[in-house]
Amino acid sequence: MSGRASFKRAARCITTPFGGSSIVRPAPPRPRWRTAPDRANGPALVVALPPLPITALSLVNGMGRTTAEVLDALDGGRAGLVPPSFPLSFTTLVGAVPGDLPPLPSAHEGYDTRLARIGVMALAQIDAEVRAAIARWGPRRVAILVGTSTGGLDATEAAYGHWAEHGRLPDGFDLARQHDFNALGELFAHALGVEGPVYVVSTACSSSGKVHASAARMIRAGLVDAALVGGIDSLCRMTLHGFRGLGILSETACRPFSAERSGINIGEGAALMLLEREAAAPLALLRGVGESSDAYNMSSPEPSGRGAREAMERALAQSGAGPAEVSLVLAHGTATSQNDVAEGAAVASLFGPGGVPVVSTKGYTGHQLGAAGATSAAFAVHALRSGRIPASLGAAPVDPAIPARVEAEGRAAPLELVLANAFAFGGSNVCLAIGRAT
Amino acid sequence: MRPIHITGLGLFAPGFPSLSAFLAGQPDPEVKDAANPWVPSRLGRGTSLLTRILGECAAQAVLDGGLDPKTCGTIYGSALGEFETMVVLLDVIVRGDGQLSPMRFKNSVHNAASGLGSIGQGNAGFSTALAGGPRTFEISMIEALLLASESGRSVVVSVADDRLPEPFAALGTRGGLGVGIALCPELPDGARVLATITGLSQRTEPAPPVANFRGRSLAGWAGNPTLSALPLIEAILDGSKGDIPLAHGVPHPYVLTLG
Numbered sequence: 001m002s003g004r005a006s007f008k009r010a011a012r013c014i015t016t017p018f019g020g021s022s023i024v025r026p027a028p029p030r031p032r033w034r035t036a037p038d039r040a041n042g043p044a045l046v047v048a049l050p051p052l053p054i055t056a057l058s059l060v061n062g063m064g065r066t067t068a069e070v071l072d073a074l075d076g077g078r079a080g081l082v083p084p085s086f087p088l089s090f091t092t093l094v095g096a097v098p099g100d101l102p103p104l105p106s107a108h109e110g111y112d113t114r115l116a117r118i119g120v121m122a123l124a125q126i127d128a129e130v131r132a133a134i135a136r137w138g139p140r141r142v143a144i145l146v147g148t149s150t151g152g153l154d155a156t157e158a159a160y161g162h163w164a165e166h167g168r169l170p171d172g173f174d175l176a177r178q179h180d181f182n183a184l185g186e187l188f189a190h191a192l193g194v195e196g197p198v199y200v201v202s203t204a205c206s207s208s209g210k211v212h213a214s215a216a217r218m219i220r221a222g223l224v225d226a227a228l229v230g231g232i233d234s235l236c237r238m239t240l241h242g243f244r245g246l247g248i249l250s251e252t253a254c255r256p257f258s259a260e261r262s263g264i265n266i267g268e269g270a271a272l273m274l275l276e277r278e279a280a281a282p283l284a285l286l287r288g289v290g291e292s293s294d295a296y297n298m299s300s301p302e303p304s305g306r307g308a309r310e311a312m313e314r315a316l317a318q319s320g321a322g323p324a325e326v327s328l329v330l331a332h333g334t335a336t337s338q339n340d341v342a343e344g345a346a347v348a349s350l351f352g353p354g355g356v357p358v359v360s361t362k363g364y365t366g367h368q369l370g371a372a373g374a375t376s377a378a379f380a381v382h383a384l385r386s387g388r389i390p391a392s393l394g395a396a397p398v399d400p401a402i403p404a405r406v407e408a409e410g411r412a413a414p415l416e417l418v419l420a421n422a423f424a425f426g427g428s429n430v431c432l433a434i435g436r437a438t
Numbered sequence: 439m440r441p442i443h444i445t446g447l448g449l450f451a452p453g454f455p456s457l458s459a460f461l462a463g464q465p466d467p468e469v470k471d472a473a474n475p476w477v478p479s480r481l482g483r484g485t486s487l488l489t490r491i492l493g494e495c496a497a498q499a500v501l502d503g504g505l506d507p508k509t510c511g512t513i514y515g516s517a518l519g520e521f522e523t524m525v526v527l528l529d530v531i532v533r534g535d536g537q538l539s540p541m542r543f544k545n546s547v548h549n550a551a552s553g554l555g556s557i558g559q560g561n562a563g564f565s566t567a568l569a570g571g572p573r574t575f576e577i578s579m580i581e582a583l584l585l586a587s588e589s590g591r592s593v594v595v596s597v598a599d600d601r602l603p604e605p606f607a608a609l610g611t612r613g614g615l616g617v618g619i620a621l622c623p624e625l626p627d628g629a630r631v632l633a634t635i636t637g638l639s640q641r642t643e644p645a646p647p648v649a650n651f652r653g654r655s656l657a658g659w660a661g662n663p664t665l666s667a668l669p670l671i672e673a674i675l676d677g678s679k680g681d682i683p684l685a686h687g688v689p690h691p692y693v694l695t696l697g
Contacts, residue, residue, distance in 0.1 A: 089536055140640055140690065149547065151569075153524070160528045163605045175609040180517060181548065181569035195690050199570035199577040202519065202548035210566055217584040221439055223638070237531055238524070242543035293556040293565050298544040307562060425544055426553020428565065 048320035051435060052216055052275050053282030056129035057378045058122045061269025061365045062095030067125055071382050077391050077410060079364050081253050081265055084235070090244055091251045094235055095267025095366030097121075104187075111177045111187040113152035114234040114268075119184050122232070122270035123191070129274055130192060130228055137225040137276075139195040144185050145215050147201045147208030147231035149370030151181040154236040184232060196224045202370065205332070207231055208271065209373025209422035209430035213289035215275050230272035231374035239266055239369065246299065248336045254367075255394030256333035256360035257340050257406045264334045267366025271374035273381075284381040287321070287417065287435040290314025294427025300338050301423060305346025308332075311429040312350055312419055319417065319433040323351050326433075327415040328389055329404075330376045332423045333360020334367050335394075343421065344402035351404075357413070358404045363393030373422030373430060380418040380434040389413050439587040440623055441697065442635045444674055446503020448495040448596070448618030451659070456498065457671070463654055472616075476507065477558040484541040485550065486522040487614060488600040492551035493558075495618035496596035503594070503620025504629035510620075511564040511585055511593035512555055515578030517571050517663045518599055518610060519548040525603045551596070564589075574599070575617075575666040576684035576692055582621055583638060592622045599662050611662035617671065633674045636697030645669075645683035645691055670694065 060066070062080025063073035073080060081093040101117035103109070108116075123130070134142050155178040162170040177183050185198040197218065201210045208231020215227035243249045243266060250263035275286060292314065294307035301308065312329075316322065329351075331343055340360075347358055361379055368375055383389060391410035398406045420432040449457040450472045453465030472494035474482060482490070492514050500507050523546040527538050547553070549567035556565050564585065570577035575597045582595045598616025602609060622629065648665040649656055651672065659665055666686045673682050673696060685691040 156524070157528060157531070160525070160605070161532050164529075164532045169605055175518075175606065176571065180571050181519060182517070182571040182574075186571060197577055197580055197692075199568055199573070199581075201566060202569055203552065203565075203567050204547040204549055214566075214581060214584075217588055218580075221584050221587060223580070223584065238527060238538075238546075241531055241536055241538045242527070242546070245538040245543055246540050291564055291566075293553075293562050295556045295560050295562040297557065298550075298553050299540070310562070424549070425547045426549045426565075427556060428549060428553065 049220060049288065049318045051285035051287040052219060053279035054273050054284045054286055054381060055276050055279045055282050056126040056274040057283060057381055058125035058272045059375065059378050060097055060118055060122045061368060061375065062097060062267050063364055065098060065121060074364060074379065074390050075388065077393060079253060079393055081366055088240060092240065092249050093253055093265045095265060095269065095368065096235055097268060108187055108191060110174050111183055113155040113178050115150065115152050115154065115232055116184055116187055118234055118268060118270045119232040122272045123188060126272060126274060133226045133274055133276055134192060134194060139193050141196060141225040142194050143196040143215060143218055143224045143227040144188050144194055144198045145201065145211040145227055145229045146185050147211045147370050147374060148181060148184065148233055149202060149204045149207055150233045150236055150239060152178040152183055153238055154234050155179060157236055157238060188228065203428040204424035204426060205369050205372050206422045206424035206428040206430045207370040207373065209432055210291060212286060212377065212432055213291055213430065216286060216289060219275065219277055226274065226276040228272060228274055230270065231371035232270040233268055233368055233370040235266065235268045250335065253394060254335040254362055256335040256362050257392060257395045257398055257402050259397045259399040261335045264336055265366035267368040269365060269368045269371050269375060271371055271378045273374065273377065282437045284384050284437050285435045286432065288315040288318025288433040290318065290431040292429045294429065296427050299425050301342040303342055305342040305349065307427055307429045308343055308346035308421065308423060309350050311431040312346065315419060315431040315433040321417055321433065326356050326417050326419055327413065328383060328418045329356055329358045330380055330418060330420040331358050331360045332421045333362050335362060339423065340399065341401055344404040348403040353403045354405045356405060357389055357407045359390055359392040359407050361390060373420065376420035376422060377432050377434060380420045383418055384415050384434065384436045387412055387414060439583060439638060442583055442586050443622045443625055443631045444619060444633045444635065445622050445629045445631060446499040446505065446620030447632065447671060447674065448498025448502060449616065450491050450494045451613060451615045477554045481554060481558055485545050485554065486520055488516060488520060488522060488598060489545065489551045489554065491598045491600065491614060491616040492516065492596045493555050495598060495616040496555060496594050499618030499620040500594050503622065504626040505592045505594060505620050507559045508561050509563055511591055512552060513566055513568065513578055513582045513593060513595045514551045515568045515570065515574045515597040516599050517569055517574045519569060520546050520550055521602050522600065572663050572688055573685045574663040579684050580692060583635065586621050586623045590623050592620065595619045595621065597664050597667060599664055611659060613659045613662065615659045615662045615664045617664055617667040633696045635694050637695030638692060640690055640692050642690055644689055645686045647687035
């Protein structure tokens with residue numbers, strides 16, 4: 001494993017053991033501190049931080065029930081968008097996980113929601129790797145950080161419908177274990193025996209990008225040695241009705257960056273990754289995470305892409321890399337008119353027009369909202385390992401108002417560093433910089 | 439982790455518009471809503487009481503602590519989030535015409551307070567929204583401490599949960615409560631230090647649930663995860679040193695050391 005990904009220094013944190021384990025064990029090396037301009041927050045930011053090994057990943061979404069199925073569809077240019085299986089008063093396509101979702105094990109059936117079932121499908125694929133990490137580092141040295149925007153809303157929708165019809169909530173509805181945002185984290189912790197920090201980041205569509213930043217801070221600070229991170233969202237009527245109310249839900253398959261785009265499709269799915277302090281043979285390296293806020297509008301991006309650019313700049317700064325070293329940008333690319341133009345402007349202003357290949361994968365999965373950032377991160381790892389830029393499905397003909405180099409066709413390419421963007425309601429932006437393992 | 443100073447506090451609960459009012463102990467029945475000065479009224483239309491409590495507590499702590507609301511990091515924690523807004527929208531879907539208000543939908547996200555506060559103050563820096571069930575205060579403080587320690591920047595933590603609307607009211611907290619805490623790794627000019635955090639560790643034994651505050655029963659807020667903030671606030675006010683659990687009634691809580 002690369003020495004850059006290894007932390008083996010003495011503890012730096014101040015801590016007081018209190019009848020239990022101290023948080024501070026093998027502390028991170030002191031990073032190569034330097035400063036970079038930060039227009040929003042003053043004169044200095046810590047940059048050029050050590051990369052973290054990504055040692056496992058899993059995917060479930062509209063393209064497939066397993067990581068292999070999903071990645072095979074991505075490489076083959078096959079979308080996972082279908083008509084919804086539940087009644088709606090309008091027409092759209094969704095990225096629904098195909099087939100019936102297996103029930104939860106009986107020990108955890110109180111947590112049963114569509115969200116939990118999708119999450120467990122993803123966790124089961126990397127169960128051995130996660131348990132090995134827990135055994136290696138100890139249950140208190142592992143965190144679980146999940147991003148979601150819906151939580152168990154599908155169960156709450158059903159409970160409210162039952163109440164409206166029968167005047168009482170259904171037997172078995174458990175607010176804490178079904179609706180509560182952190183129910184899924186709690187379920188994972190119970191199933192795995194994790195005793196470190198367990199929580200949810202819920203910043204709408206940037207949620208599962210931001211969990212990588214939180215986990216990286218924890219590992220760098222010496223609070224934990226490993227973190228299961230990712231994002232999970234499930235289809236529910238609230239999000240479909242809500243985006244339709246905003247006038248941005250497409251009746252047909254979404255086509256990010258295309259001159260012929262007509263809005264978004266909503267998808268569901270899960271993407272999980274295991275980050276560890278050090279690893280012998282990582283899949284890839286999390287080299288940096290940039291976070292910013294637009295401070296502009298609750299649902300529209302700042303038109304020039306200023307906040308998006310700042311997130312990318314900060315991710316690069318943490319990576320110790322410059323724009324010229326980026327091989328590919330996996331864009332947020334939702335296929336709304338405003339997002340695609342603003343993100344294109346942000347990319348062009350940072351990399352120059354035509355400076356870097358840009359791809360959106362929403363045309364395959366739909367917009368998975370709280371799971372979108374982690375899914376892009378997993379696709380970034382796959383792109384680095386396979387040496388292949390996926391096609392930006394449906395992008396041709398590219399909107400001439402988008403000054404970025406959108407790749408409408410997939411192709412092989414040597415890739416070293418991939419940026420994965422996720423932007424959200426509230427102007428919340430995150431960019432992950434993921435590098436090839438050396 | 440470097441030492442982190444606590445420079446400001448905030449609190450809001452219906453009946454108690456501030457920490458000083460809460461300390462005085464006599465509820466004002468006229469105080470039903472939070473002012474949320476960070477968000478202009480036009481921008482704040484269609485927000486929930488929870489959003490306003492979160493904004494109010496953040497604003498109080500920032501003002502008390504001498505932070506700059508245009509640049510400080512902001513961390514908002516809530517276990518159940520925008521439940522009030524969600525039920526309004528659900529009712530339109532289940533019993534209405536299904537045409538959701540775009541304004542309500544935008545404000546239904548868990549990071550509504552985060553986004554509105556950022557827009558209202560023109561703060562383009564770090565902001566996030568978290569949930570940790572009964573451990574929401576604990577994990578919000580951990581996130582804040584690590585961010586402040588690594589970035590060297592001031593951070594405000596605002597944590598709140600509110601009563602649930604029908605038909606879910608019996609399943610949640612009995613009363614809304616929010617707190618705000620201003621954290622500074624480097625002291626702003628003229629700022630005073632209320633306490634200094636010198637350590638963060640994890641203990642084996644659970645801390646007992648928080649049932650009282652300065653001898654007064656907290657039964658009116660039973661089930662509110664924000665109660666876990668009150669022992670820390672009490673220790674700060676008393677100038678206590680030592681270890682303060684950040685979560686109560688749960689296994690292996692994290693503990694702050696006040697030095």
